[in-house]
Amino acid sequence: MAYTLKFDRTLKIVELVFSGRLTAQESREATSKAIALGKEYGDADALVDAMEVELDVSIIDLLDLPERLYVAEEMNRRIRVAVVSPKLPEKQGDVRFYETSCLNRGWQVRLWPNRDDAIEWLTRTDAYSKQD
Numbered sequence: 489m490a491y492t493l494k495f496d497r498t499l500k501i502v503e504l505v506f507s508g509r510l511t512a513q514e515s516r517e518a519t520s521k522a523i524a525l526g527k528e529y530g531d532a533d534a535l536v537d538a539m540e541v542e543l544d545v546s547i548i549d550l551l552d553l554p555e556r557l558y559v560a561e562e563m564n565r566r567i568r569v570a571v572v573s574p575k576l577p578e579k580q581g582d583v584r585f586y587e588t589s590c591l592n593r594g595w596q597v598r599l600w601p602n603r604d605d606a607i608e609w610l611t612r613t614d615a616y617s618k619q620d
Contacts, residue, residue, distance in 0.1 A: 490541070491518045495529055501610055502526045502534040506541035512549035519553055523561045533568040533610045537603060539575050543582055550582060554590040554597075568596040570606035 490510045496503050504522045526532040571587065573580050583599055590597035600606035 490514050493521055495525055502532050505537040509542045509544050512545045515545055523563050531564040531567055535606055536571045539572050541574055543579050550586040551589050554593045554595050565594050568610055570610050571599050572603050572606050573599050573601055
């Protein structure tokens with residue numbers, strides 16, 4: 489398995505950590521499980537740590553997440569998703585494409601260079617209220 493998933497009760501966020509080779513199927517599976525876990529906790533925001541990931545997914549697979557999977561899973565558009573960028577520069581472009589695809593479709597996704605900045609954004613008290 490190329491990911492771990494948990495709810496951080498202290499930060500009140502879903503944490504999805506990818507490591508090693510990640511296929512399109514695993515990406516969809518992990519995303520679906522993360523959305524379901526977030527719903528269990530009142531549409532919790534999410535931290536996606538992709539620092540150690542080796543993406544084995546196409547641009548189409550990345551586009552499919554915000555285009556189809558988020559919609560099919562009825563993910564709340566007010567959920568913020570902070571993605572910690574991969575260390576490898578050649579993988580960062582793919583993740584930037586994912587971020588842009590999400591933003592263009594109205595999803596609150598931001599790419600961050602490190603975990604601390606990502607968590608700071610997710611836990612800011614001046615953020616909007618999550619109302620449907």
